Amino acid sequence: ETGVTQTPRHLVMGMTNKKSLKCEQHLGHNAMYWYKQSAKKPLELMFVYNFKEQTENNSVPSRFSPECPNSSHLFLHLHTLQPEDSALYLCASSLRGVSDSGANVLTFGAGSRLTVL
Amino acid sequence: AQKITQTQPGMFVQEKEAVTLDCTYDTSDQSYGLFWYKQPSSGEMIFLIYQGSYDEQNATEGRYSLNFQKARKSANLVISASQLGDSAMYFCAMRDYSGNTGKLIFGQGTTLQVKP
Numbered sequence: 512e513t514g515v516t517q518t519p520r521h522l523v524m525g526m527t528n529k530k531s532l533k534c535e536q537h538l539g540h541n542a543m544y545w546y547k548q549s550a551k552k553p554l555e556l557m558f559v560y561n562f563k564e565q566t567e568n569n570s571v572p573s574r575f576s577p578e579c580p581n582s583s584h585l586f587l588h589l590h591t592l593q594p595e596d597s598a599l600y601l602c603a604s605s606l607r608g609v610s611d612s613g614a615n616v617l618t619f620g621a622g623s624r625l626t627v628l
Numbered sequence: 629a630q631k632i633t634q635t636q637p638g639m640f641v642q643e644k645e646a647v648t649l650d651c652t653y654d655t656s657d658q659s660y661g662l663f664w665y666k667q668p669s670s671g672e673m674i675f676l677i678y679q680g681s682y683d684e685q686n687a688t689e690g691r692y693s694l695n696f697q698k699a700r701k702s703a704n705l706v707i708s709a710s711q712l713g714d715s716a717m718y719f720c721a722m723r724d725y726s727g728n729t730g731k732l733i734f735g736q737g738t739t740l741q742v743k744p
Contacts, residue, residue, distance in 0.1 A: 553632070554719070554734040567731070599671060614661055614680065615723060617732060619673035 514538045517602050517620035524592065525628050532587040532623045534602030541608045543585040544617065545577060548599040560585060561608045592627045599624050630655045632722050632735035639740050641710045648695070649705040649738045651720030662703040663721040663732065664694065666714075673719070679703060710742045 515536045524530050534543065545557040559567035560579040574596075576588040585602055603617040631654040641647035653662065664676040679687045679694045687694045695704040707714055720735040 551736075553736050556731055556733075559731075601671075601673060603673070614663075614678040615732075616663070616675050616678065617673075618675070619665075622671040624671070 514618050515602055515604055515620035517623050519623060520621065521624045523626045523628065524589070526592060529590040531589065532600055534585040534620055536583055536604040538604060538618060540604035540606050540618070541582060542605045543579060544603040545585065545587055546601040546603065548601055554601065594627050597625055597627045630722060630724055630733050632720050632733055634720055634735035634738050636738045639738055640743060641740065642743050643712060644709055646706060646708045647710055647740065649718050649740065651703045651705065651735060653701050653703060653722050655722065655724065657724050661723045662694070663723070664705045665719045665721060667717040667719065677705070712742050712744060715740060715742045
């Protein structure tokens, strides 16, 4: 069982819906991340939270809204999405904060497969 | 700008043989780290191996080894004695330590299929 749990694993939504993706880790990690994985594209970093503070927004459209209420939970709120937003959304966490040097190994969840109709 | 390039979209290997997955990177920084991840069809990204830019020896983890050639800016993954369970997508990634964003930049990935 992975240390990072993502729910739901699959989500189908219309363009006018509002839904949320949830990520949970009980590894005691200090940083959490959202990545987007589209077909035939490298993983794209979306957001980074370092000790619950957002430190990176990689030019993500405002229809994606992250929330990190505590160091163990990360949400991605979705509203008025477009069909091109269909992708696998991966959550990850790391023990070290993002400004720490050294091997900062990310532990990933299994992803939430999103389909926007 | 940092970039990771994996030029092999797909690779085949016979079970029990060794296979090398290529990765080249581009950075102007002196301090960086290189990672390899495996992604089975289940979707989860699994960390395999890490190499720091100042590490003098090539990293090894069980059947995985990283062939690090700094001057050529390459960090190829070698999998020895391939197993059927090694069939997956493999991603090379780089982290820049000179900045503070902690960004991990990924390559496009290589799909490996192990034949029985």
